[in-house]
Amino acid sequence: MGFLVRAPVTARSGSDATVRPPPYQALHSLIPSGGSSDSAPEFPPAIPGPSKAIPADVRRTPASDPKAISGPAYPYDGRRGRRSSRLPLIPRTHEDKLFEKNLTILCRQAVARTPQFTAGGFFTIDYSMLASMVGSLTANMIIILQFMRSNRNGACDTAN
Structure with missing residues (x-):
């Protein structure tokens, strides 16, 4: 089993191209993009129907097509599910590096320790x-x- 990660959309307005990053920085490193992290992500529709056509000012490039990352998805009750890292699920919407470091250490300790x-x-x-x-x-x-x-x-x- 794997999960689907949607890449950002490259929007053309005038002569400059802007790329909006996805909401999670951990997934952002897997997808080629640029631009500022302050703007909200904009994703293309999954299956555009006749009423949901992609606007003309949005150009889809190979880098903005949905990418499937095949990774194992372990159940929560399984041993590997308890031990696997859940850190990419933490949204990084702040700039405080000390808080991020302490939160990362806390999450790793919580994942590594089994309850007794x-x-x-x-x-x-x-x-x-x-x-x-x-x-x-x-x-x-x-x-x-x-x-x-x-x-x-x-x-x-x-x-x-």
């Missing part, structure tokens, strides 16, 4: 089991609250 919970020393609880426990607890709390609310309204009066 034990239930009284009997068995290990991982994130998937913890999520299912929280889900079942939430469902049971909702059911109990609904019974309590219906009892207050007198719909389920069994005291007599």
Whole structure:
């Protein structure tokens, strides 16, 4: 499995060409582009229909065609999915290098460390089991609250 990365559109207005970068700088390094990072990205439509024609002032070049980057996509529960880096998903919309460095270190530590919970020393609880426990607890709390609310309204009066 892989994911699709859309390249920026080269827009022609007059004699100068401007290229707007994609929203994430990690993907920006994979796609040839230029220009400032302050402007918003503009992507071509995926499948232009008869009503969605590409305007005449937008010229598609081979560098602006969608590029497919084939990379493995591991499930979250898998071991490689927990260990793989999720840092390219962090948007870099700031210029503070110290904040970016600290955030990168924090994310790498969170990805590299597997959670270790034990239930009284009997068995290990991982994130998937913890999520299912929280889900079942939430469902049971909702059911109990609904019974309590219906009892207050007198719909389920069994005291007599």
